[in-house]
Every structure is written in structure tokens, then in C-alpha cells.
Amino acid sequence: MSNKPKKLIEKGKRLDGRKVDELRPIKIEVGILKRADGSCYMELGGSKVIAAVYGPRAVHPRHLQEATQVIIRYRYDMASFSVKERKRPGPDRRSIEISKVSREALEPVILKEYFPRSVIDIFVEILQADAGTRTVGINASSVALADAGIPMRGIVSSCAVGKVDGEVVLDLTGEEDNYGEADMPIAMTQEGKITLLQMDGNFTKEEFTRAIELAKKGCKEIYEIQRNALISKYEGVNNV
Amino acid sequence: MKLVIPGDLLSDDAKKAGEGTYVSSGRVYASIYGILDRKELRVIPLFGKYMPHTGDTVIGKVVDISFSNWIIDINSPYEALLHISEHPDRIYPFDMGRHLDIGDLFIAKVKDIDATMRVDLTLENFSPLRNGRVIEISHTRIPRVIGRGGSMINLLKKELDCNIFVGQNGRIWVHGEEDDMDMAIQTLLKIERESHTPGLTDMIREMIITEKKGKRK
Structure with missing residues (x-):
């Protein structure tokens, strides 16, 4: 790829005009799918995602069920039109791995012992991808889980941090991800307990600490937006 | 009334924790998304599946x-x-x-x-339901269909000339004349849609009366 821009950060501003510690514009809509028990549409800049939650419901095939707690199935799937070059539809190595880590990012907050012998299915469809799709998927499904009335210890928020032109930045875009030096998606609860941490690239020890701090700030902002999206669905109730 | 989401801190008094909450290191947090009932320190669900309880x-x-x-x-x-x-x-x-x-x-x-x-x-009833109709609404809306002390359900039975049985699991059986059943079902679905608005019983009463007047003409 030769169309690499010369500089990804110029005078403290990034290619899309953001500061280094700024998130892309976020849009969240709750309960957009009628047939799902809980659903959420979320946009983070160019990344657009739909999450649907079904359950708790009976487990099929039956041998997967657990006698003491609910099991959780998470499916991350990219639409064939979500990227520039057509993506071959269906699960592949990458999406299977993302499904696993995303499931594990949400599992610790779900009060699983409330629903023995049942399953919660989470489906995440990436409609348009521009870096950070797994974090958007986690954010959206965590809102969809709350919308489905599933008991949880809290809401999980997630964002990516990375290194671009030697600087630690929040919420990378596709270009920054491709030409940058590091990309690190993080998910955490509102108290700051980390449930997902992956890294591609290199950070020094100092950069890593800075990156975690930045991610905490980003997750906090996302948490407020998630919260507002849920509350505003029944806005009238608050004024009673 | 106040809406809460999972993880919201509700109280420091762990002894009072009610339904829809959990206790972590002595503090009470909301575990579901719903309406907070401050008096009993519980969260009234707005969504979710019906979980059977003995006696329902x-x-x-x-x-x-x-x-x-x-x-x-x-x-x-x-x-x-x-x-x-x-x-x-x-x-x-x-x-x-x-x-x-x-x-x-x-x-x-x-x-x-x-x-x-x-x-x-x-x-409860030895013969299966052979006549009338059964509709399904979210079980979280059932308390609103019944109303405080049965106010809503009595209103519906009286004004709509229907026999109505409300199951705790969100299924409602309606039996009466065809026209009355149509209206009863429409009303029940309206209650489900607008269950979070205050003064619902009065609003439904007015709606039924105006609707009935329209029919007579």
C-alpha cells in the first residue's frame, strides 16, 4: 500500500481533525429490532454495528446446557459489504477469535446463575468497518443485553488505543490502524475493571500506562453515552 | 420514579436490597434496567423473560x-x-x-x-380454553393490566363486556362478542405500549367511552 499519508498527526491534529485523546462521533439507538429481546445499533465514526440479544431461552443442542448457569453464545460477523474488498461471508479465523474474546469480555458482568439450563445468544453484525469494530460490537451488545432485561453487575464499555507517529492516541481510524505502530482494544466495567485487553504492535512501559489511562477516559465517555441512550428510551418516566 | 441501568448505586444499606438489585461490598446496586422503587429498594423490570414463581x-x-x-x-x-x-x-x-x-x-x-x-x-380450570382469544404481551406489563387493587382489569371487564383472564406469564384470555373482543385486544395492546405513562387508567377509560360513542353513531 503506497498511498500512505506522510504524516498521521500534524500540529496535534489527526487526519480527521481530532485531538489525540478524542473519540470519533458516537450514535446509539436502543431497541431497533422488533423480533429480538434486546437490540442496539451503534456508530463510532465509520464503524457501524447492529447487536441483537435473544434469551434467556432453551438451549439447542441440549448437550451444551449447564445445570447451574446460563451459557452465553456470541457471534461476531462481518457483512460481505462492510469492507472495501468484498469479504467472503461466514465465520473465519479472525471472526471466531473476536467472538471468543468479546464473549469473555461480557461474561463477567452477567449474573449467570439466575438462569440455569438456558442460553443467551448475542449476534453482532458489522455493517461497515473502519477499525475498532470489536469494541463497537461489545459496546452495542452490552446495551442490547440491558435492553433485553438481563441482570448484570454493570455495563461494559470498550474502546481502542494505539500509537500513531510515535504518539499514544485514542480510538484509531482504519488508516491510523494500518499505518500506525500499535493498536490495543480494551473493554472495562464502569469501575474500571478490565475484561478485554489485546495488543497488536509495540508500546514502551510508559506508553502502555498512558494508553491504559487514555482508554479509561474513552470508556468513561462511552459509558455516559450508553447510559443516556438507555435512559432516553423511556424519557417520560423520569419526569413523573 | 427514576430509571436505572445495571451497575447504578442505589443505597449503602445492604439489608434493604430488594428484587432487581445485587449487593457488592456492603452496597446495593441495580442489576437490571428498569424503574427504581425507592420505598422497597427494588427495580421494576421493563423488559425480560417471564420467570415462573410458585403460586403464579x-x-x-x-x-x-x-x-x-x-x-x-x-x-x-x-x-x-x-x-x-x-x-x-x-x-x-x-x-x-x-x-x-x-x-x-x-x-x-x-x-x-x-x-x-x-x-x-x-x-386451575379442568377444561382447555375452547372459545375466545388469547393474546401475548410482555409479562412485565401485567401489573399495569391489572392496575392498583385490580382497578384497570375491573374497568376493562365492565366497560368492554368481556370476560378477561390475565395470566402472570403475559398471556391474556378474552371472551365475549366479536366486536367487544376486537376492542378489548386493542385496548390491552395499548396498555402494553403505554404502560410507563402515568394516569393510564383514566386515559383508557376516556378512550373506551369515546370509542363506544363513535360506534353508536
């Missing part, structure tokens, strides 16, 4: 017949069992379908639930 009256649907049990769908993640001996008549296992067949709806009571969520039912 529900409307069940026969989905299968096994050797000595009817297998019943109660609009919940768990299927319920109705044992052959719960029926007042002496029935032979090969004859079960004649009394309650697959697809039949009937009113039942939750007799017992064990730790693995095996649900046992007992019959």
Missing part, C-alpha cells in the same frame, strides 16, 4: 405429550410439566391427548419449581 396462575400451551406428563409452554425459557395425576379424571397414558391435546391452551397454577428450574403445574 399462568396460561399454558401443550407442546408435547410424554408417557405420564403433558409438556407445557408457559412463555418462559423453561418448559413446564403437568402430571397425569393432576387431572381430576383417571386417564390412561395412551388417552392423554383426548383430554388435553397438543396446541390446547388452559389455565394452570405453578405448583413447584426446583433448583434446576424444573417447573410443575397443577390445573
